Amino acid sequence: MRIDKLDTPAVLIDLDVAERNLRRFQTYLDDHGIANRPHIKTHKIPALAKWQVALGAKGICCQKLGEAEVMADAGLDDIFVPYNLIGRAKLERALAMARRVQLSVACDNADVAEGLSSTFARAGMELPVVVECDTGMGRCGVQTPQEALRLAQAVDRLPGLRFDGIMTYPPRGQVEHVSKFLQATQDLLAGAGLDPRVVSGGGTPDMWRAHEIQGVTEHRAGTYIFNDRASVAAGAATLADCAMTILATVVSRPTADRAVIDGGSKTFSSDRAGEGYGHFLEYPEAVLHNFSEEHGWVDLSKCARRPRVGERVRVVPNHTCVVSNLHDRMIGVRGDRVEATWDVTARGKLQ
């Protein structure tokens, strides 16, 4: 089938571009001896996770147990969940998952470590746990290398847990600071006889500098498979590297300078990345400046050529991960031909 037979809006993935993205980053990591552990939140599709593994990824990273369960059901068998798991329901599910795949998790405080410990010790199992470090992002994570050491020692002492290493989600553009924090932590751990088997870095924005993190053993990037306007803004990719586009129709042309397309925040999300919400392949000067849920508001004032009602356009979104979560299906294309339709099986998994 050809793209022009698809109804709109629809999420298209250019398979040639995605494959090039995957191969290029895998090669980079291979060259530096860093394991690739892609974050599947970007696509939430088992077939794409398997593609990443087939091309050389060591395992995958899932931010929620619900996503990990979908991936485990599909045969992915090495899964890292970098999230503080709390509460009986999630702990029992983590235990069930650890019985069938190589599961590891992160934690950033002793309460979470104790919950994991009591669950896994009671089952006679040992869960690999890495300590999450806040290297400047300002989200989760211990605040200092000293705190990382204390939590690592607590994990090491707790039954049912195995201290496995350290991880961070780094703030963009602060590679030196991140590296220093993690190096100081590794030094403290070594001094205490605690060997971090895993030093896990992450993110697409600074992915080409992954090797500058001292002692890094693996990298978790998500967006790199598709890329988006945020990756381009971060300098990690070019527009030609953006594999995801939204196929949309111009449904209204109320004024000479205004078009409205049939995709809004329900299709693109409201995530920001520079000016506007998307880049029009056919009308690079058009600005997607506002959304309602089902309408994209387009300013054509800088366009010499302008679309008519009924015309179809393709738009690179700001942030692919949140787009994937909004959609039940995505469509793989090569050129103007549809090659695959995937259910986004792991979308909407909250818990």
Place this chain on the structure above:
Amino acid sequence: MRIDKLDTPAVLIDLDVAERNLRRFQTYLDDHGIANRPHIKTHKIPALAKWQVALGAKGICCQKLGEAEVMADAGLDDIFVPYNLIGRAKLERALAMARRVQLSVACDNADVAEGLSSTFARAGMELPVVVECDTGMGRCGVQTPQEALRLAQAVDRLPGLRFDGIMTYPPRGQVEHVSKFLQATQDLLAGAGLDPRVVSGGGTPDMWRAHEIQGVTEHRAGTYIFNDRASVAAGAATLADCAMTILATVVSRPTADRAVIDGGSKTFSSDRAGEGYGHFLEYPEAVLHNFSEEHGWVDLSKCARRPRVGERVRVVPNHTCVVSNLHDRMIGVRGDRVEATWDVTARGKLQ
């Protein structure tokens, strides 16, 4: 079951508050002789649409055919789709829908009217069409009363269509201007012998001023069933009128001033409404200032009392409609008891 047995994050709807919201606005519209045509995009749940109709709504409004199909399947039988329908696939679906329910649509240009006309005329049917007016929102719609008249005349002449009236989605706080535009349009139409059976206003922000629109026959509000921080900011509701909360768990307390909850943009969306992304019922001074997809970043610096790791909180979101679209299920509660679990059947319908 009690709320404390639910895993987090979860979307809760306080049924007492929702019912009060529904009854109060229905009474207001009844008092003014205005028909109620609620926009189901806010909940996307057939049972709630039926509740609205049982309480007096004349019919419903759906922004996409896919949502209308779900509602028609559930027995809703008077559906207005205020959207320019374009392309064979959508036109055929509209025809199928018109065979089983009272369907009406909007359009704002002659190309769309002609597409509708050829489809419905060929089938020997007559589709009620209203003309969409841009009364200052800057989205879809004809720009002047004169343009509205011209399009109404075109619709009136086209086979398979019946000119049914006019509609607008009004810009917030500009009731006088909106009323003037619609009054001028009604005058022009009357002069041309075209009686607008329907004059349809909309929106929650100015819903208590619906009766100030000259000649208005019906009102389309969506958010009023749940309300949210945007409704409160618009002065249409108070925090006590907000029926939807996100039940979340504090998963990290990295610093004295920082908490992280297990709901981020995947749970709340990134829509803005004033400062931050949510109002904490238990910690009104807490500011939900940033999101990643699975983390909500909370600034506690203004809080005298602060939550511990593992504590549960309830958060009023900025914009309920986009929350509904993110979730497969919502939970109806009264007090601390779970009374209903609904599948959000019409979520994710793009086309």
